[in-house]
Amino acid sequence: MKKLTVQISLMLIFSMFILPGCTELRFKDNTISDEQYNTTNISIASFNIKIFGKTKASNDTVMASLVEIVSKYDIIAIQEIKDINQEVPYEFLELLNNNTTTQYQMLLSERSGSQDDDKSSQEQYAILYNPELISVIDNGTLYNDSVNDSFQREPFLAHLSVKNTTLDFVLGVIHTKPAAAEEEISALIDVFNWSTEYYEDQDVMIVGDYNADCSYFDEEDIIDLEIGSEEFLWAIPNEADTNLAGSNCTYDRMVLTGGLKSNFNGTWGVDNTFSSSSISDHWPVWIELEIRID
Numbered sequence: 001m002k003k004l005t006v007q008i009s010l011m012l013i014f015s016m017f018i019l020p021g022c023t024e025l026r027f028k029d030n031t032i033s034d035e036q037y038n039t040t041n042i043s044i045a046s047f048n049i050k051i052f053g054k055t056k057a058s059n060d061t062v063m064a065s066l067v068e069i070v071s072k073y074d075i076i077a078i079q080e081i082k083d084i085n086q087e088v089p090y091e092f093l094e095l096l097n098n099n100t101t102t103q104y105q106m107l108l109s110e111r112s113g114s115q116d117d118d119k120s121s122q123e124q125y126a127i128l129y130n131p132e133l134i135s136v137i138d139n140g141t142l143y144n145d146s147v148n149d150s151f152q153r154e155p156f157l158a159h160l161s162v163k164n165t166t167l168d169f170v171l172g173v174i175h176t177k178p179a180a181a182e183e184e185i186s187a188l189i190d191v192f193n194w195s196t197e198y199y200e201d202q203d204v205m206i207v208g209d210y211n212a213d214c215s216y217f218d219e220e221d222i223i224d225l226e227i228g229s230e231e232f233l234w235a236i237p238n239e240a241d242t243n244l245a246g247s248n249c250t251y252d253r254m255v256l257t258g259g260l261k262s263n264f265n266g267t268w269g270v271d272n273t274f275s276s277s278s279i280s281d282h283w284p285v286w287i288e289l290e291i292r293i294d
């Protein structure tokens with residue numbers, strides 16, 4: 001025991017003297033590992049485009065801004081599509097692809113809010129993605145909320161894979177009811193559990209407008225939730241301001257579990273490059289995943 005202590009002490013003293021050398025060695029190690037394991041980065045965003053319906057779609061200035069914003073990302077999950085005829089998402093996709101080199105593809109949900117008491121506030125979710133980087137394993141489905149009726153707008157979930165890598169994962173998107181944010185955020189654990197089972201994949205991320213702050217939710221309570229445990233990574237931290245209003249509210253979140261936690265390279269952001277509330281009352285939030293190439 002004593003011998004070990006002496007050895008450790010000597011190692012500590014020794015390492016103090018060689019510290020500058022160590023830094024250089026570590027740099028060399030990193031260079032070698034970069035050569036051995038090439039990685040690719042993808043960006044994933046979530047955007048509540050406030051009341052995205054016919055009126056907004058007829059505003060050319062707003063639509064041009066939306067094209068510019070959305071085209072920054074490899075994958076973007078959109079909430080609050082409100083068009084009873086379900087035409088707006090297709091119109092937007094066409095406009096997007098007419099104005100960008102990336103030819104995005106879209107996964108579109110049914111109108112969410114299937115239970116009778118939810119039908120007054122139905123919305124569609126859309127996942128736009130760059131098919132050069134992403135392939136679709138499952139086109140997606142609304143979470144079956146008929147048993148517990150936990151959600152006003154049940155989440156939409158799709159199974160995706162990142163091309164040239166071994167990563168496949170479930171991407172879910174939710175827009176919670178503000179007045180029930182606490183109950184709905186808490187119930188997301190059921191959606192995570194269902195997803196891992198249904199898609200046979202531990203790697204699940206649920207993004208969206210959680211309404212997870214300010215008057216709707218006390219973000220200090222996250223730690224008390226099952227999805228606040230160490231199994232889950234809340235990539236958009238409590239200090240992030242995701243609403244255009246003067247208040248500092250972290251409504252929009254991206255919560256990751258499984259292997260995705262180690263794919264998240266720590267880079268996240270709030271795209272607060274616009275200040276016009278005619279675009280939305282939310283800014284997009286985004287993260288970067290770093291994935292080893294096969």
Ligand SMILES: [Ca+2]
Nearest residue numbers: 115145149151
């Ligand atoms: Ca429901």
Ligand SMILES: [Ca+2]
Nearest residue numbers: 168169201203
């Ligand atoms: Ca997986």
Ligand SMILES: [Ca+2]
Nearest residue numbers: 213238239250
């Ligand atoms: Ca906050």
Ligand SMILES: [Ca+2]
Nearest residue numbers: 243244245247
């Ligand atoms: Ca704000």
